[in-house]
Amino acid sequence: MKKQLNLICVLIFFFVGLSLVPTIYSMGNAFVDGFKVGMSQVEEAHKQGATNITTEIMSPLALNLWPKSLAATSDKVFNQKDQEWYPASHIKTLVWAKTKDTGFTQFGSFLVLIGLFFIVKAITQFYKLINAINHEVIFDWVNVRRLNCIGRNLLISFVLTQAYMLMNYWAAARLFELEGYEHNFWCDFQSMTLIMGLIALLVGRIFAIGLKMKEEQELTI
Template sequence: MKKRLNIFALLILMALSIHTGYTLFYSWGEISTAYKEGYEKAGKLPRQPNLSDLSRHDICIRKKLGSTAIIDSIYNIKTNSYIPTDIQKIQISIPDNQSVGYQVSIAVMVLLLVPAVIAVIVLFLRLIGAIQSALLFTKTNVLRLRWIGGCLLLIAVIYTIGNYMELAFVRSVVEISGYEITSEGMIEFPALINALIAFLAAEVFAIGLRLKEEQEFTI
């Protein structure tokens, strides 16, 4: 049983680490770009924009009702012909001219995100260690699960706010003929669901603790 528990714990930590690394990679890109822009704007001579001045954004789009949308195509090697495609999600590169408030907000959210992720990992490891020591239904484990749920909820909120800010920025500078930029994927449902699962597990542990205490009192 402990072997399976260790395997599941390792898989969860790997998934969390990969997801966190992916997020920090792109968040760090925005922070470093903001720093570089501030440093270069302090110079006297203006620069011509290049690829390093562009920021990448993944956006979801859909056709506007009653309008003519752009129809694209891709080359199919097997049939040696082009086939039409329906554009739903694209990645665009646009001038990285976000406001100072936007850049500061992103930096603050990253500073909040890192401690929350570290707290989840530490609490999770301590929870696994307690379970392996046969300390299952305890007040400490209930509190750990509730803290894990709270941290995961904070992560979901941070992601959602960041996605909303990115969506608002892209909408303010980009308009695609025949399409509208949608808010699909703005809410971080995976992190939200994980938070709810952690809260549910905490309540299960709390019920188990209550039954254990009642049984001990009866005996």
């Protein structure tokens, strides 16, 4: 039983870590590229003798789009394999907007970073929970608190991530209107963290009910 439990836990750790790779990679890549582009724009503005440098700096902004009609499209992509153009619709596009227009969204990435911190905290508590179970400490109030902590951390991470996505959606809808498209917030709705957090809270509640029933039975004997 312990081998099966440990195998399942290893798989959970592996796939949770794997799911974090795209976010960490995109954040790191965006930070490095944004820093390089920002520095090059500042240098170019200095060479041109610009008096207000900040208005020239551009920041990346993600557009989550959905075509108003799937029957027709106004866009095309060029296929280099057969050298032909094909009708296409862009669902997710990254544009560069003026930093002064994007406003507080440029600081929204810190929310995602804080959200990752809470996920790491949840993973730490999960490791402690599995370690306790391996030592045959299962139905215990400490594990209930750990499950509740895991659930809260995952829910906090979900709220912070979705807050950033909502900020990005508002900025994109305010600054851009593309022909044949409408902005779609639900493309960035990350429900997995929410579901995992609720499941952890549910299991913690089940453990708590079981412990209370066990204590009441011990008192009646």
